[in-house]
Amino acid sequence: MGPISAARSGTARSAAAPPGATPVVARRGAFLVLMCSVQFMMLVGGTVVTVSLPVIRRELGLGAGELQWVLTAFPLTFGCLLLLGGRCADVFGRRRLFLTGLLVFGAGSLLCAVADRSWVLIGARAIAGLGAAMASPAAMALLTSVFVAPRDRSTALGAWAAVGAIGATLGNVLGGLLTSAGGWQWIFLVNVPVCIVAAAAVLLLVPAGVPEGRRPRLGLLGGATCTAAVAALVLGLGELRVPGGLPVATVLLGTAVALAAAFVVSQVRSPEPLLPLGLFRRRTSFAFALVLVTAGTGIGAYFTTSLFMQETLGWSALRAGLAFVPWAALTAVVAQVASRTLHLIGPRVLVPVAMLVSAAGALLLSRAYGPSVAFVPDLLVPFLMLGAGTGAASVSCTVTAMSGVPRSRHGVGAGALNSTQAIGAAVTIAVVTVLTATATTRALAAGNTPLGASVEGQRFAVLVLAFLALGGAVAAAVLLPGRTPAPDGRDLDPGAALPATGPLP
Incomplete structure (x- = not known):
């Protein structure tokens, strides 16, 4: 029986695990x-x-x-x-x-x-x-x-x-x-x-x-800039369907472009x-x-x-x-x-x-x-x-x-x-x-x-x-390339997050 299915009794340890250690989960x-x-x-x-x-x-x-x-x-x-x-x-x-x-x-x-x-x-x-x-x-x-x-x-x-x-x-x-x-x-x-x-x-x-x-x-600056850029883009697109909303839409879409550029610059300069x-x-x-x-x-x-x-x-x-x-x-x-x-x-x-x-x-x-x-x-x-x-x-x-x-x-x-x-x-x-x-x-x-x-x-x-x-x-x-590159054989990053499967939202 594998480690996943073999659930052991007891609760999780209350003490914090030392840095770099694998968390001990009993069940x-x-x-x-x-x-x-x-x-x-x-x-x-x-x-x-x-x-x-x-x-x-x-x-x-x-x-x-x-x-x-x-x-x-x-x-x-x-x-x-x-x-x-x-x-x-x-x-x-x-x-x-x-x-x-x-x-x-x-x-x-x-x-x-x-x-x-x-x-x-x-x-x-x-x-x-x-x-x-x-x-x-x-x-x-x-x-x-x-x-x-x-x-x-x-x-x-x-x-x-x-x-x-x-x-x-x-x-x-x-x-x-x-x-x-x-x-x-x-x-x-x-x-x-x-x-x-x-x-x-x-x-x-x-x-x-x-x-x-x-x-x-x-x-925080990168996260806030990215969020504001997409929000301005969505708001600007919404104004396009409003009669007479073109001036406001132009300002919002321009703001979205400026914020997106600021996000790119912040990512380039950030260590x-x-x-x-x-x-x-x-x-x-x-x-x-x-x-x-x-x-x-x-x-x-x-x-x-x-x-x-x-x-x-x-x-x-x-x-x-x-x-x-x-x-x-x-x-x-x-x-x-x-x-x-x-x-x-x-x-x-x-x-x-x-x-x-x-x-x-x-x-x-x-x-x-x-x-x-x-x-x-x-x-x-x-x-x-x-x-x-x-x-x-x-x-x-x-x-x-x-x-x-x-x-x-x-x-x-x-x-x-x-x-x-x-x-x-x-x-x-x-x-x-x-x-x-x-x-x-x-x-x-x-x-x-x-x-x-x-x-x-x-x-x-x-x-x-x-x-x-x-x-x-x-x-x-x-x-796109004709073939995908072969994996290099190293393990996945421990903090990896799989892409969501299926339609969103």
């Missing part, structure tokens, strides 16, 4: 279940809100811009602060930051459940994203520091990745079920007791640790940057940008189709959530297949083919939009194509990007991938909202009914996503 099986359960909750916390958006819009009277921020506040704070969260785990201690992140996530979820104003809900979602940015990298750091033997670590990381895929798949289903049974508040309220139980389990199972070696600098720019000097680094394209295609189509199914077709939140199961399940399955065949086919072939499948799926989906749509003949095939395409492209780009990162820097490389995916989610939803509003206004001016204009707006947004995936396919065929 390693229970510890693995705890870490994976928290990761599952964090991922579900990001995706569960998607199918509940139409109900939240009706009950709180939200506009399109406010609805966008309800969805993007979580991935925005999570993605922008993830690297800073990983650094804080090294500075303040992994268990301490993990506990703090759990409590912050639970508090944010509770505030979401009791929110009766749009700004309260949006702020609470941001607080929950902050908690996730603290807990998720700390959990992975704890996991990889406890399971140090290669076989044990592979088993633990495999369980972590599988939980990610399941969380992404079930998020929409759970969101639809809870919304239909008890109201949208329950998609947030259910996290509160889970956080309390998980925090108590951490105190029992995980020993208090001491940060290893010299404490690095926090890098301990949050994001070492030297990681992006190899040809495989183009895969980081293609992760954003892949996430944008899938997330944008997810968001638009959820609104279409409920607001245009009148489906319940539960029915819409169940409709996404084939899409999300195939994403998880194809991702596993692609990870095993990438070294045989190569990213220059596999990624363009996967993105072409995604583009074809988005194109078919845009043609299926209409006042009357049936799931099997109209939506199922595009859903499966998008699931297969985004699943294969996502994992292929992830492996390709990480293959160019030295093993000693895998922690920051994986953090950069997670941040890229989450930030891409926030920006894509903002763009999709602008495109939908613009096309809807144009259709209304042309004499369409409100329902017909809404369908035209949603169709146009998904059509643009198809061209985004097509452009990604061309870029991948030109820029």
Whole structure:
């Protein structure tokens, strides 16, 4: 029986482990279940809100811009602060930051459940994203520091990745079920007791640790600049859909560019940057940008189709959530297949083919939009194509990007991938909202009914996503290497954080 399954009796040692020592966890099986359960909750916390958006819009009277921020506040704070969260785990201690992140996530979820104003809900979602940015990298750091033997670590990381895929798949289903049974508040309220139980389990199972070696600098300036830059970008895109909002949008978008430049400068000059720019000097680094394209295609189509199914077709939140199961399940399955065949086919072939499948799926989906749509003949095939395409492209780009990162820097490389995916989610939803509003206004001016204009707006947004995936396919065929570099054989960085599996937010 392996060390993971052979759980020993007793609780975690109360004394702090000496610096550099492997934490002694008595019940390693229970510890693995705890870490994976928290990761599952964090991922579900990001995706569960998607199918509940139409109900939240009706009950709180939200506009399109406010609805966008309800969805993007979580991935925005999570993605922008993830690297800073990983650094804080090294500075303040992994268990301490993990506990703090759990409590912050639970508090944010509770505030979401009791929110009766749009700004309260949006702020609470941001607080929950902050908690996730603290807990998720700390959990992975704890996991990889406890399971140090290669076989044990592979088993633990495999369980972590599988939980990610399941969380992404079930998020929409759970969101639809809870919304239909008890109201949208329950998609947030259910996290509160889970956080309390998980925090108590951490105190029992995980020993208090001491940060290893010299404490690095926090890098608060870099984290704050990155967050402000993305927030200004999303706000600026939102102003583009407001009549007369072009001057404000120009100022905000210019501010975003300036802040992004300041972030790059701060990372170049810092002796301990949050994001070492030297990681992006190899040809495989183009895969980081293609992760954003892949996430944008899938997330944008997810968001638009959820609104279409409920607001245009009148489906319940539960029915819409169940409709996404084939899409999300195939994403998880194809991702596993692609990870095993990438070294045989190569990213220059596999990624363009996967993105072409995604583009074809988005194109078919845009043609299926209409006042009357049936799931099997109209939506199922595009859903499966998008699931297969985004699943294969996502994992292929992830492996390709990480293959160019030295093993000693895998922690920051994986953090950069997670941040890229989450930030891409926030920006894509903002763009999709602008495109939908613009096309809807144009259709209304042309004499369409409100329902017909809404369908035209949603169709146009998904059509643009198809061209985004097509452009990604061309870029991948030109820029990516024919083969991924062979690993150098060194062990993973103990603080590494695996990229999230499945669609976000």
